[in-house]
Structure formats: C-alpha cells, structure tokens
Amino acid sequence: MGAGVVERIVTLAGERRLPVREGGDLGGLPVLFHHGTPASRHAAALVDAAAHRAGIRLISFNRPGYGDVPTNPPSLASVGADTIRIADAIGIERFATAGISGGGPYALATALAGPERVVQVTVVAGIGPWRIINPDDPNDPERQFLSLADAGQIEEALAGFRAELAAETGDLLSLDDEAMMATYLDGAPPDDLRWLDRHKRLLWAVDLREALHNMDGYARDNVAWGGEWDIDISALGCPVRLYYGDQDRLVPPEHGRWLAERIPHALLVTFPEAGHGTTAFDFWDTILAALHDTRTVRSPFR
Numbered sequence: 001m002g003a004g005v006v007e008r009i010v011t012l013a014g015e016r017r018l019p020v021r022e023g024g025d026l027g028g029l030p031v032l033f034h035h036g037t038p039a040s041r042h043a044a045a046l047v048d049a050a051a052h053r054a055g056i057r058l059i060s061f062n063r064p065g066y067g068d069v070p071t072n073p074p075s076l077a078s079v080g081a082d083t084i085r086i087a088d089a090i091g092i093e094r095f096a097t098a099g100i101s102g103g104g105p106y107a108l109a110t111a112l113a114g115p116e117r118v119v120q121v122t123v124v125a126g127i128g129p130w131r132i133i134n135p136d137d138p139n140d141p142e143r144q145f146l147s148l149a150d151a152g153q154i155e156e157a158l159a160g161f162r163a164e165l166a167a168e169t170g171d172l173l174s175l176d177d178e179a180m181m182a183t184y185l186d187g188a189p190p191d192d193l194r195w196l197d198r199h200k201r202l203l204w205a206v207d208l209r210e211a212l213h214n215m216d217g218y219a220r221d222n223v224a225w226g227g228e229w230d231i232d233i234s235a236l237g238c239p240v241r242l243y244y245g246d247q248d249r250l251v252p253p254e255h256g257r258w259l260a261e262r263i264p265h266a267l268l269v270t271f272p273e274a275g276h277g278t279t280a281f282d283f284w285d286t287i288l289a290a291l292h293d294t295r296t297v298r299s300p301f302r
Contacts, residue, residue, distance in 0.1 A: 003052055005045075010061070010089045012082060016070050020086060024051025024058035029291065030095040031122075032083050032110060033060040036280065037102025038165070038218040040066050040210035045203040050284035056291065059095075061086055063106070065216030073154065074223035077230045080109030084117060096291055098122040100280050101251060105225045108263075111238055112231050121240040122287060125248060125279040128255040129229055142226065149227045157227075161219035165212075173212055177205035184208060192247075192275030195282035233263050240266045241290060243283065245274030 006022040021041040024031075028051070035043040044051075044060035051058040062069045063079055072078060083106070087095060097118055099107030104126015111118040131143060145160035172180055181201050185193065196204070211217065240263050244256035253270055260268040271279055 005048070008090075010086050012085050012089075014070075016072075018061050018069055018082070018086065019067060020059065020061045020090070022057060022059050022090075023048040024056045025054075026057055028052075028055040028057040030057045030059060030087075030092045031288075031291070032087060032095055032097045032107075033058050034079075034083075034097065034099035034103030034106040034110070035060060035063070035066075035207075035211075036100045037127075037221040038066070038208075038211040039100075039103075040207050040217075042203070042207035042210055043100065045207065046200055046281050047284050047288075050288055053285060054288035054291070056288050059086075059090070059092075062210070063217055063221070065214065065218070065220045067210050067213050067217075069217070071216050071220065074149075074158070074220040074227070075230055076105050076109040076224050077113065079106045079224075080111075080113035080231070083110040084114040087114070087117065093117065094119055096120040096122065098124065098287075099126055100124045101276070102127055102221045102225065105229065105231070108233055108236065108240070108259075109231045111236055111240075112233075115237050118238055120238055120291060121236070122243070122291075123240065123256075123259070124243045124283075124287060125245065125251045125276055126242070126255065126259070127225055127251050128258045130226065130255070133254055133258050142222065146223065146226045149223050154223065157223050158216070158219040161222045162215035165215045165218045169212055173209060177202055180208065181205050188277065189275055191273075192277045195278055200281075233259065236263050236265070238265065241287075242266055242268045243271065243279065243287060244268070245271045245276065245279030247274055248276045248279055250276040 010018050010020050033044045040062050041060040044058050065071045097107045097110045104123040111121045145157045149157035242256045244253040260266045
C-alpha cells in the first residue's frame with residue numbers, strides 16, 4: 001500500500017484553481033473528503049493514519065473562499081458538482097464521499113450531483129438545516145444574517161458572517177502554533193479532546209491557518225447550509241451512513257435523526273459519551289472499515 005501525501009492544483013471551468021490533497025493509502029479505495037467549517041483540505045491529515053490502515057485513498061480539497069480558492073455564490077449543489085469535476089480531473093470513476101461537521105451537507109450534495117458515480121456517503125457529526133431542526137431563539141445574530149439571505153441580500157449576509165468570525169478570532173493567526181491552538185480550543189470540554197495529541201494538534205494548526213486565511217469560506221458555508229438547501233436529500237439513491245455523538249453540543253444528535261428520517265437507505269449510528277471533536281475525529285478506524293462491510297450496507301467497491 002502506498003503512503004505519503006500528494007498535493008496538486010485542479011483547474012475547473014472559469015479558470016478556477018482548487019488545491020487538492022491526497023493522503024491515506026494512495027493505492028487504496030477512493031473517498032472524496034469534505035472538510036468542516038472553518039477548515040481546509042488539510043483537515044484530512046487528521047484522518048490519514050486511519051485511512052492508511054483501512055486501505056483508503058483520502059482526497060480532499062478547499063471549498064470556495066478557503067485559502068485562495070475563488071468565491072462563488074453559496075451553494076451545496078455547486079460544491080457537489082465541483083467534487084464530481086475533481087474526480088474527473090484526477091481520473092476517478094466510482095468513489096465514496098465523506099463529510100465532517102459543516103462538510104456533511106456537501107457529501108450528500110456530491111452523491112446527488114453524481115448518482116451514477118458516488119456509491120456510498122458517510123456523514124460524521126454533519127450539520128443539518130439547523131433553523132428547521134431548532135426553530136427557537138429568533139434573536140440569534142446568525143439567524144438575522146440568514147434572514148438577509150432569505151430576502152436575497154446574500155452579500156449582506158456574507159458580510160455579517162465574515163465580521164462575526166473576524167471578531168471571534170481576533171489576532172489568533174499572529175500566535176505560534178501551540179498558543180494558537182490553545183486559544184482556539186479554550187473552553188472546549190477536556191473529555192472532547194482526549195483524541196488530540198500534540199502531533200494532531202500541530203496538524204490541526206496547519207489546517208486552521210489555511211482556513212482562516214480569509215473569512216469567505218466560513219461565511220459561504222454558513223449561508224449554504226444555514227439557508228434553504230438547494231439539494232433534495234430524499235432523492236439520494238446510494239447507502240448513507242450517519243455518525244453522531246450523544247454529547248455533541250455543536251451538532252446535536254437531533255441533526256442525525258432529522259437526516260435519517262428523510263434519506264432513503266440511511267443508517268444512523270450514535271456514539272455514546274461523545275462530543276463534537278470526539279465524534280468528528282476519534283472513530284475513523286470504525287467509520288472507514290464500514291466501507292468494506294457488506295453486512296448492513298453493501299460495499300461501494302464491489
């Protein structure tokens with residue numbers, strides 16, 4: 001099996017240049033990986049070791065607005081379509097797709113964009129349309145930004161989210177990696193960071209610096225999945241596995257239940273005593289092994 005990391009630039013229509021990262025087992029079964037929010041293709045580094053053990057070729061890329069990727073209108077469907085184009089560019093015909101947290105809806109969108117290509121979807125702590133799932137607290141400023149988007153004032157909504165993240169992060173990027181991660185994770189429940197050793201903390205620092213290079217990717221994610229979804233998840237035809245933690249405060253298990261009730265062929269798995277970070281990054285050996293499991297969901301590569 002091949003180890004290592006390959007970085008390349010894929011040019012899509014309109015001369016949009018997207019950085020693509022390949023890791024895990026480079027000779028393994030291909031999985032297109034959608035990073036969380038805010039994050040970048042480098043988030044896949046936290047999954048590489050498990051992917052290598054499972055024989056998975058893990059392919060990730062920056063969504064619009066992250067790093068130097070050109071922006072486009074916020075959309076789940078357009079990122080799904082871009083994912084299919086990336087698979088075309090690197091010569092992959094059939095593949096699975098996976099998404100963490102804010103990347104979850106994009107994994108679903110990918111399967112809808114290429115139903116004959118995507119053979120299984122994995123969503124890990126993936127956010128649902130949260131204003132529908134939790135309609136309370138109308139004074140939340142993020143709901144106010146999304147109300148602007150609902151009214152067609154997309155740029156104003158994006159500006160609100162960019163300003164919110166800039167205020168939250170402050171001078172975070174001016175710190176060294178250790179101090180930056182300590183500040184970023186301040187307040188996180190210690191039990192939810194038990195998976196995070198120093199090596200992974202430094203990998204995450206690389207990802208965070210890319211993710212916060214500007215605020216556009218974060219803003220576009222929030223509008224894309226915080227607003228009305230432009231995909232129909234009831235039309236999904238391939239198997240879908242949904243993984244959630246029962247102690248996740250950021251993306252509670254209600255999101256998984258909401259999705260499972262609407263997605264055909266969905267299997268919902270809930271990890272006990274798991275918060276958001278633990279769910280997102282501590283179970284990948286189990287999650288990736290399931291791609292080979294023919295007992296409950298057919299193997300995507302057979």
